[in-house]
Amino acid sequence: MFSGKTALITGASSGIGEAMARQLAAAGCNLILVARRTAKLERLAQELDQVRVAVITADLAEPDCPQSIFDQVSRLGEPVHILINNAGFGFQRPMLNIPMAEQMGMVDVNVRSLLALTRLFAEPMAERGEGWILNVASVSAWFPIPGMATYAASKSFVQTLGRALHEEWKPAGITVTTLSPGGTRTEFSSKARDSLDPNLEKAMMPADTVAAAGLRALARGRAVAVPGWHYKLLTALVRCLPMSAVVRLAGAVMGRHR
Numbered sequence: 001m002f003s004g005k006t007a008l009i010t011g012a013s014s015g016i017g018e019a020m021a022r023q024l025a026a027a028g029c030n031l032i033l034v035a036r037r038t039a040k041l042e043r044l045a046q047e048l049d050q051v052r053v054a055v056i057t058a059d060l061a062e063p064d065c066p067q068s069i070f071d072q073v074s075r076l077g078e079p080v081h082i083l084i085n086n087a088g089f090g091f092q093r094p095m096l097n098i099p100m101a102e103q104m105g106m107v108d109v110n111v112r113s114l115l116a117l118t119r120l121f122a123e124p125m126a127e128r129g130e131g132w133i134l135n136v137a138s139v140s141a142w143f144p145i146p147g148m149a150t151y152a153a154s155k156s157f158v159q160t161l162g163r164a165l166h167e168e169w170k171p172a173g174i175t176v177t178t179l180s181p182g183g184t185r186t187e188f189s190s191k192a193r194d195s196l197d198p199n200l201e202k203a204m205m206p207a208d209t210v211a212a213a214g215l216r217a218l219a220r221g222r223a224v225a226v227p228g229w230h231y232k233l234l235t236a237l238v239r240c241l242p243m244s245a246v247v248r249l250a251g252a253v254m255g256r257h258r
């Protein structure tokens with residue numbers, strides 16, 4: 001399905017986004033890589049020389065960034081068949097310990113830019129009558145998390161938006177898939193928290209496995225993908241238990257593992 005198409009991946013300089021770039025290139029998909037760290041993107045572009053790769057340096061926390069990315073891509077003259085909104089970050093800290101600018105930056109990157117890029121790139125997809133959008137949420141989208149409140153809320157937005165658009169855009173020929181990873185071994189964890197409990201460390205999944213699960217779900221036209229049996233079980237339990245108990249438990253776990 002991916003061969004000969006073009007995919008734009010945000011957050012392609014590390015972790016899940018980089019793994020998706022490698023897997024798509026191996027499948028013959030041309031790439032547009034987006035992130036702030038140009039050197040990392042250019043090194044990856046040189047490595048993936050079996051396909052056409054363009055690099056766009058962009059800070060998705062900037063309000064005009066999504067429109068600027070869309071304009072740069074339009075100038076390349078390459079239709080984007082696949083949009084992967086993967087860039088994101090979070091903090092595992094009580095809200096009052098996160099400076100306002102970082103808090104708002106999280107919303108700008110995880111929510112605002114994702115919504116804008118989805119809206120911008122879906123229009124030409126709808127005109128062509130086909131397109132694929134993979135939005136990266138998180139298992140934390142499934143329940144409120146005291147100690148990670150803004151991040152979990154931002155990922156709930158991604159998941160709710162994605163599930164609605166999956167239905168709304170079916171007639172337009174656009175597939176919208178939401179990938180909800182649990183703990184994944186990437187740079188995310190070291191940026192989000194000071195240390196990680198060994199038990200949570202054991203539950204972490206490799207970025208390659210998570211990336212492959214997301215791309216597989218997208219190719220199959222699925223609405224949602226939760227990689228890993230233990231995270232599938234977690235999201236199933238959350239749907240069965242009273243929300244007040246889930247929130248108390250999530251707060252207790254986050255409080256212990258900061």
Ligand SMILES: NC(=O)c1ccc[n+]([C@@H]2O[C@H](COP(=O)([O-])OP(=O)(O)OC[C@H]3O[C@@H](n4cnc5c(N)ncnc54)[C@H](OP(=O)(O)O)[C@@H]3O)[C@@H](O)[C@H]2O)c1
Binds near residue numbers: 011088089183
């Ligand atoms: N790892 C986990 O445990 C986990 C679990 C659930 C969900 N997720 C989600 O998975 C996605 C990928 O994260 P990851 O785990 O692969 O972490 P990662 O290795 O830290 O990658 C995050 C990517 O986002 C980019 N990014 C961050 N802020 C940006 C900004 N302002 N402008 C442009 N790009 C920005 C980073 O690139 P630059 O720094 O070069 O800009 C990087 O390429 C995120 O949405 C995250 O919320 C991760």
